[in-house]
Amino acid sequence: MEISAAVLNDVNEDYQLEELTLGEIYPDEVVVKIVATGICHSDEALRVGDAAFPMPSVLGHEGAGIIEKVGASVKDFSAGDQVVMAYNYCGTCPSCRTGHPSSCSQWTALNFAGTRQDGSHTFFKKDGTPVANFFTQSSFATYTITNANNLIKIDPDEDLRLFGPLGCGLLTGFGTVVNGLKPATSSSIAVFGTGAVGLGVLMTAKIEGCSTIIAVDIHDARLETAKDLGATHTINSRTENLEERIAEIRGGQGVDYTVDTTGISAVMKSAVDVLGIGGITAPVAVTPNSIEFNTFTDLVLANRKLIGVLMGDSVPQLAVPKLIQYHKEGKFPFDKLVKFYKFSEINQAAADSNSGKTIKPILIVDENYRKDEPLEYNFQI
Ligand SMILES: NC(=O)c1ccc[n+]([C@@H]2O[C@H](COP(=O)([O-])OP(=O)(O)OC[C@H]3O[C@@H](n4cnc5c(N)ncnc54)[C@H](O)[C@@H]3O)[C@@H](O)[C@H]2O)c1
Ligand SMILES: [Zn+2]
Ligand SMILES: [Zn+2]
Incomplete structure (x- = not known):
């Protein structure tokens, strides 16, 4: 053919x-x-x-x-x-x-x-x-x-024309939250990079009941979209001091969950650094970059966790229909x-x-x- x-x-x-x-x-x-x-x-x-x-x-x-x-x-x-x-x-x-x-x-x-x-x-x-x-x-x-x-x-x-991205980027954002991080109700989450994966994380965090949802990016237009979709706070990390803003938002306690979608070494490290006690970070980008940290001071001492999540650890045949339903209900x-x-x-x-x-x-x-x-x-x- x-x-x-x-x-x-x-x-x-x-x-x-x-x-x-x-x-x-x-x-x-x-x-x-x-x-x-x-x-x-x-x-x-x-x-x-x-x-x-x-x-x-x-x-x-x-x-x-x-x-x-x-x-x-x-x-x-x-x-x-x-x-x-x-x-x-x-x-x-x-x-x-x-x-x-x-x-x-x-x-x-x-x-x-x-x-x-x-x-x-x-x-x-x-x-x-x-x-x-x-x-x-x-x-x-x-x-x-x-x-x-x-x-x-x-x-x-x-109408099929809208649905293709549910098979990867949005599935990944959704599943990283529901299957990877499994956030507690009223918890806090910060997402680094507000592309399709990051915004999928953000919309899902809202559905799952996170009460503090921080979006970080270097494009103001994307941060505006993040606000529209439910971010309670936005940070332009190019023009604002990220760690100071997060300390201010969280009253110095750090964030319960972070997701990095940028794959940039310094940003992935920030996603570890801003975690509170017991916090979990999921770096999900496809990237050749690495991060360096001390396992004892950066993770062990505060019971923090770093997890890898591929395709949101989702079963696509269950997750995609659910996302279509959420979309119909205006939640996604x-x-x-x-x-x-x-x-x-x-x-x-x-x-x-x-x-x-x-x-x-x-x-x-x-x-x-x-x-x-x-x-x-x-x-x-
Ligand atoms: N783990 C998986 O299974 C899986 C699945 C799909 C996609 N991915 C990967 O997830 C990543 C995100 O995908 P996407 O389609 O959302 O990409 P994207 O390029 O649309 O989003 C990345 C975002 O990061 C922002 N950004 C860039 N530099 C930044 C910085 N210094 N600080 C803050 N934000 C910054 C960009 O402005 C952009 O909004 C990619 O690496 C992609 O390959 C992983
Ligand atoms: Zn993909
Ligand atoms: Zn198999």
């Missing part, structure tokens, strides 16, 4: 729209016609080489679309179903069987290898060159091959973060995300999907 995809041929290059051939599906796979896809900062991390990945590749892992064809052993999905795609997992290892599929023993092999586990590819250039896939998803394409385990079924009445108004772009504007969309202009770009891949129904949300910028 001939398809179009935004191919990344090498690190630091722009995406190039190219015609590719889609291979044949395996029995546990499906072909999805992509309707729309978010761009996540993790795509950008691979594009600029912050995390190593085989090239050429088709990135994208916040896709939403319609099933075109199902493999022989796929039971729960059929052609025509609306789906959001999240990550792949094996379904049979101890972590998968105990409800922690992002801790799947095969997670890296299934999502970051660029090939199926047998080494085969799903995309090929015209000259036969294999092209790597990402997250068993590669949503920067008109059609893709994915695994049934990646899929979340979406009600046929819903993530449409406020979104700006839509044409698929051909992918490089502009990535640049706008990097510059801080757009929080969550969504590319409309199939412009004919519900062509007569306007996109009915409020958009930033």
Whole structure:
């Protein structure tokens, strides 16, 4: 099958729209016609080489679309179903069987290898060159091959164009709070970086009953959005003294929970330093940077904890429908973060995300999907 995809041929290059051939599906796979896809900062991390990945590749892992064809052993999905795609997992290892599929023993092999586990590819250039896939998803394409385990079924009445980012960035923000930090009612939380992941943390902290929600960023416009979404305090760490402001807000007690989404060494360290006694920090960025601290004085002496949380330790098939329900109830108004772009504007969309202009770009891949129904949300910028 001939398809179009935004191919990344090498690190630091722009995406190039190219015609590719889609291979044949395996029995546990499906072909999805992509309707729309978010761009996540993790795509950008691979594009600029912050995390190593085989090239050429088709990135994208916040896709939403319609099933075109199902493999022989796929039971729960059929052609025509609306789906959001999240990550792949094996379904049979101890972590998968105990409800922690992002801790799947095969997670890296299934999502970051660029090939199926047998080494085969799903995309090929015209000259036969294999092209790597990402997250068993590669949503920067008109059609893709994915695994049934990646899929979340979406009600046929819903407008799919908004939902792709629920499969990664927002799932991560949500799960980091409910599965990672598990905040106590009326507790305090500070989130460093108010992109899609940080704002997902913030909206969830509000739902979970945190009473002090501090948003930290270097862009005032993002901090305004954070305020709109429920931040009780905002700090521009470029123009204000972070530690002084937090001491003032917390009366010198430190914060119960912090999440870093920036991946910058000094910021990740601040997220440890501002914790109160017994506080927990979750650094969740995809970053080549490290932090240095003294385990005794910085952690042990105050019973502080540092935790890693991948994909919010969420079960996407349970979390995504819950987030759609929260969105309907007005509790998770993530449409406020979104700006839509044409698929051909992918490089502009990535640049706008990097510059801080757009929080969550969504590319409309199939412009004919519900062509007569306007996109009915409020958009930033
Ligand atoms: N752990 C996971 O499973 C997981 C899943 C998805 C994304 N991620 C990672 O999470 C991170 C955040 O993703 P995103 O899509 O929200 O990215 P983003 O780029 O939209 O957000 C990062 C935010 O950090 C802010 N920032 C930059 N420098 C800062 C500083 N010095 N102080 C305070 N704020 C600063 C930026 O202005 C921006 O608002 C990325 O590294 C992404 O790869 C991790
Ligand atoms: Zn992502
Ligand atoms: Zn598994």
